Amino acid sequence: MDVVSDAISAVRTGRPSSNRLRVSGSWCTRLAPYEGAGFHVVLAGSCWLVPDKGGEPVTLGAGDVVLLPHGAGHVLADSPGDTGRAVPFEEMRRPAGDGGPEVELLCGKYRLDRSRTHPLMAELPDVVHLPNRVGRHPELRSAVDLLAQELDERRPGACLALPSLLDLLLIYLVRAWMSEAETGSWPSVLNDPVTTAALRALHSDPAAPWTNDRLAAAAGVSRATLARRFTALVGRAPMAYLTWWRLTLAATRLRDTDAPLATVAREAGYGSPYALSHAFSREFGMTPGRYRGDVRTQ
Structure with a gap:
């Protein structure tokens, strides 16, 4: 994707x-x-x-x-x-x-x-x-x-x-x-080859065990160069963006499917339902189960 x-x-x-x-x-x-x-x-x-x-x-x-x-x-x-x-x-x-x-x-x-x-x-x-x-x-x-x-x-x-x-x-x-567009950051983001390469890698396989070094290699630049350009354009550091995107994917799966929590966790790049639940609660202020129940009743 x-x-x-x-x-x-x-x-x-x-x-x-x-x-x-x-x-x-x-x-x-x-x-x-x-x-x-x-x-x-x-x-x-x-x-x-x-x-x-x-x-x-x-x-x-x-x-x-x-x-x-x-x-x-x-x-x-x-x-x-x-x-x-x-x-x-x-x-x-x-x-x-x-x-x-x-x-x-x-x-x-x-x-x-x-x-x-x-x-x-x-x-x-x-x-x-x-x-x-x-x-x-x-x-x-x-x-x-x-x-x-x-x-x-x-x-x-x-x-x-x-x-x-x-x-x-x-x-x-x-x-x-x-x-x-004459304003806005995202047209600039997607016109930058380094940031685009990093984003494409993260979105293509968000569950992979990404690190800053591995992502920099995928983008063909040094870790320092990736961190500087990505953060300046996207507004988040690469790993912070990855965490946000993984939790967004998890929320989408919880909203749209009946997949078990273990499956949602694995697809989002978390090693266990507990790890997903901990990160999800920190981001959303509620457990994945409660989130799924709330969005289904809206």
Whole structure:
């Protein structure tokens, strides 16, 4: 696994959901904050997105894609003014129209467990807007085109194809943001060959008996060089990051499977259930068994 795949897999739960919205004339709808991530794909027409937290209104055109990775509340409307007229998205009905242009959007949500958000996902801005520009992010454009086809034709297998395409959309959105980001540390992290090599090694085999010397050898540098570059870019020393990632994997397995604690411990790189329980309790403030029970009842 690579870091981006792991960062998404660790927090994603269930399947994404989506709704198609067709409106025209004067309209305005509010989407409440969500414990996950929201997205919009403009299939036709244009509209405005107005963040709840005072961010600048964003104009969206046909082919544009927007991701709200922290589930921020926002308004979608025909114009950026007078958002007080907004109706809840769940109550939105297609207005009768007053001759204005038709707008069609695919609006949806990803279910995310924010308790162990990877720092790569945490530093995404509240709104990631990727305008439709010729020649930019061809894989993202292809995903948008495929989504539009699945929505229009509803061919056999669409119930599997649509959520799979939405999963691809999330990956391509994160990739596109990383390629264009002017702030944030993780685009720099993954552009540094030494740190990337170390992260790839840790994520490929987190249960291996890693040491600073062994990891430095895998990255092809001295122990001192690895420690300096890794810590400066990632914000944690290599072994501290490994401990955090192992416990994140253990928490994900406890949440998503019925695997025995001994199996979870072995897969996370701990020699015994007791060793995992001790480290897990120190990090989470509760035993693995209690954690599993709590997340299953939420």
